Amino acid sequence: MTELGLRERKKQQTRSRIRDAAIRLFAERGFDQVRVAEVAREAEVSEATVFNYFASKEDLVHDGMADFADGLVEALRLRPAGESLLSAFRTYVLRPHGLAEDDRAVARIATVARIVGDSPTLRARERQVFDRATRALAELIATENNTRADDVESWVIANALMGVNRALKELVHSQALAGHSGKRIAQDVLAQGRRALDILDEGLARYRTV
Amino acid sequence: MTELGLRERKKQQTRSRIRDAAIRLFAERGFDQVRVAEVAREAEVSEATVFNYFASKEDLVHDGMADFADGLVEALRLRPAGESLLSAFRTYVLRPHGLAEDDRAVARIATVARIVGDSPTLRARERQVFDRATRALAELIATENNTRADDVESWVIANALMGVNRALKELVHSQALAGHSGKRIAQDVLAQGRRALDILDEGLARYRTV
DNA sequence: TAGAGCCACTCTAAATTTAGAGTCACCCTA
DNA sequence: TAGGGTGACTCTAAATTTAGAGTGGCTCTA
Structure with a gap:
């Protein structure tokens, strides 16, 4: 249906990678035991990018x-x-x-x-x-x-x-x-x-x- | 050994994705039957990026x-x-x-x-x-x-x-x-x-x- | 209670990627 | 042989990502 451009598609992928990585780590160790830096590392993205997509942890x-x-x-x-x-x-x-x-x-x-x-x-x-x-x-x-x-x-x-x-x-x-x-x-x-x-x-x- | 930073690692990944996509397509259909735009699409990258990494087809x-x-x-x-x-x-x-x-x-x-x-x-x-x-x-x-x-x-x-x-x-x-x-x-x-x-x-x- | 450390979050400049328009050589056809 | 189409390659501005250096609140300990 919606023919998304390359840029938009990559943004969605990045957002998904970050959220999935976060949910995975939180599920394993609990929300408070995971640092945002770890989420970023797991998602193969910089910490700044995590905050580009999500206003807060x-x-x-x-x-x-x-x-x-x-x-x-x-x-x-x-x-x-x-x-x-x-x-x-x-x-x-x-x-x-x-x-x-x-x-x-x-x-x-x-x-x-x-x-x-x-x-x-x-x-x-x-x-x-x-x-x-x-x-x-x-x-x-x-x-x-x-x-x-x-x-x-x-x-x-x-x-x-x-x-x-x-x-x-x-x-x-x-x-x-x-x-x-x-x-x-x-x-x-x-x-x-x-x-x-x-x-x-x-x-x-x-x-x-x- | 060599602890590469995120930026450098992603560059290597991008270069590999492009080269692998190109080799795959060339092997399937022959060098002259594949356009650079197709290589870019297959590698999920813009055509400009292909030329960022490789000076020519x-x-x-x-x-x-x-x-x-x-x-x-x-x-x-x-x-x-x-x-x-x-x-x-x-x-x-x-x-x-x-x-x-x-x-x-x-x-x-x-x-x-x-x-x-x-x-x-x-x-x-x-x-x-x-x-x-x-x-x-x-x-x-x-x-x-x-x-x-x-x-x-x-x-x-x-x-x-x-x-x-x-x-x-x-x-x-x-x-x-x-x-x-x-x-x-x-x-x-x-x-x-x-x-x-x-x-x-x-x-x-x-x-x-x- | 001062100081140290941790960590979420911010900021800036630089690096990278993208969109899109444009150039140029080449081939094909009328 | 003029004109049209194709596709490699270039260029520019804008979008996105990164590195790295903060800031500020909170907790723990001496």
Whole structure:
């Protein structure tokens, strides 16, 4: 499809080499026991180049995590004119993500999940990433509704939506760690995603009497 | 031994990738049927980079040939003070070249020999390479003897020495093409080398009556 | 608590690679 | 024999990578 030029192709290769090397070393010895210089050496690249591609050591792992979190915000921001927020969210949550056909990706996810789980630094960073995305989402909603940026309603909605997104990510991680197949994980994500969407639709009234 | 830095290591890798790609393509389709742009594509490098490393398309093949020819000149130029030219030449001819332990190198030599044999352009270039080296050797000898650069004696000696060098190269090529082992080739080179040196020692007197 | 060491990260200049346009010799064909 | 196409090779500016010398926070130890 996308005929990439030589320059662009090499950049992708370099980025992959660095990230793969990092994940491999982190998985072996733990995030804090590996220096960035070692990642660079393993990837056959200078330390400066590592920082050209990743803003921080933590980003070597959370690379895609920020993209994942921002992905929701962008999908909602760019939804077709006239479509409701909740409808666009439904589409986004139920979209195909390719895990069913890619067990190697599942294995990578499991590895990353373990690395993150083992490192307080990385868990903190993950919260930060989601927090920032949630903030951005709240601002988007507030803007669309012409309300103040710190409007409580925007925050509640943003948290609810990002919460679902994050919960599904957690689901994928735990399933991947449990060694489940991509196919099964995809099924579970779909089922749990629908349940979450239903809850959002109905609101919390049903919990009032619990 | 030699701890090469990252930059130098990558340059060697790039040079190898280009040369290997070129040899592979030339062996498949012939020297004239392959464009430099294709070599570049196969080596995953821009065309400009190919010319950064090799002055001409022909040098993709004769890469080492010029080094080989110049190697003799340099070895003689840098010989220990006081050692005679012929003595240094003997040392050079009988030096270990590693072919006995490297049958992959022998295979590469055979491939290159076939490519060169099939291309008039490349055969002409090979003659040119040896011619230039012979010229340089003659000048070196003339300089050392304080004679004019076009002194006949220097030329005779230079041609004799380079002739041996070249004959041994031809021997290696034909043996490699015949599929002989590196070990056997090394033995033959040594034996024939000694014979050649003997002839140089004795002079041509023995042929006077033939 | 001062000092030493470690390590993530930054900065700068130099080296290398790339894209792209252009030159030139050669061959082929009308 | 003029004109068009091909392909080796050159040139320039911009992009990328590297070496190497910092900076600054943190921890450990005397």
